[in-house]
Amino acid sequence: MLYGCGTESSEKPIEQTESTSTETNKGDEFKSQNPKSSYANVVKIDSHQEHPTVRARIDTDHGELYVVSKGKEAIGHVTTPSVLGSEGDFFYQGNYSVISKHHEEIKEIKELQELVFIQPSDQPISFEKISFEAMDVFLLTPEYTSSRGYNSYAFGVDKESGEAFAIPFKKADNVQETINYEKTSTPDNESEKLVVTTRNTEGQGDTLTTTYSFNKNSKQFVAE
Template sequence: MLNAVILCGTLLIACGNEQPSVSQDTSNPNTQNQGNNNELKSQFPDNGYSIKLDSITENHTVRAQVNTEHGELLVVSRGKEEIGHIEVPSVFGAEGDFTFRGDYDVVLKNDGSEKVIKELNDFIFVQKTDKPLSFEKISFDKVDIYLLTPEYTASRGYNSYAFGIDKENGKVFSLTFKTGNNERETVNYAIDTFPKNEDGMLVVSTRNTEEENAEQAIEKIVYSLDISKKQFVSE
């Protein structure tokens, strides 16, 4: 009888000292919901375009290109490029339009060498297709001008960047547009018009984009080309 009591006491002590089992779930709490949120996040601030991101790539993608007499003029992505589409139609584009956003270099490629002409940072293209777009050419006596228009639609006209290539020596440069004390990187021209060379002057039909009324009369601006300053200057 005494032996039975001692045996029961020993079993009770052993049961009281038993440790709880350790869970085999070693998942990190910081990553438990990672698979539930696959929405891509832009590296850039919101710009009101209502863009849905579809993919992000780090390939050096050609976004625009044209062959010139002095080489190939290109716009190439630098670093991450965000590819998406317009979700809500607006003045920026129709629903489903392709969008491309990132940092880009404008490059002239000739005989194996490359020259970066201009950096375009936090830059966006809105296009109907995912094909590289072209530059529009305007010829002058000493220089060819190439216009880059990143968005195919605009509420108050197109905004184009201008690049010049010297016909004689092949030197390439970006151009600005000066009207009075105002200097801009782009030229604005009204829909259904295009800048043209008239007697050595650049003639542009535009609306005053500083005003809210997009239906106001079209204004014609005449620019002279100052190659030494790499600038078009309004007369």
């Protein structure tokens, strides 16, 4: 497995991996599989690479979590300021592996396909940590800005065993990989439940607060 790239030490931040792969299609405009992509008019692709590169990481009490590119990755920049980012922000798109490293054991806990990162820096981003009695929850937010709020993936690390796992969100019969929460209110642990505030509309619209309980059997956050 190539996932250990750039993660030899948790003592210091992982620096951007220099690409040793053959880059192709320099200067190509961004083309999404979805013709209605909101990125098409604000992003320019500068190159593609296949060298595994860490895009996010955090130390945990049982090792570390990190996100590494898998296969061809598009690298570009934002050309037009918008709710998606500022001019010059770094853009990455591709397939990514979310990796848990625990006692030298490296395990892929989730694959994220056609994921987009937009960030003001080319350095690996961190995760947002929320502590519960039995586990720590880590939120991965690939894009640092948006019109209504942040979209985040959740991953849990069991405090006793060190097991890491992806956590989906269930609301009625709908199961989603991510949650969206308003910019001024980070999800929080209140009485061992995850409380998430979502803005219904852009700007100063009404907010909706949802409380999730963790189901140990399904490893899901389930809305009450």
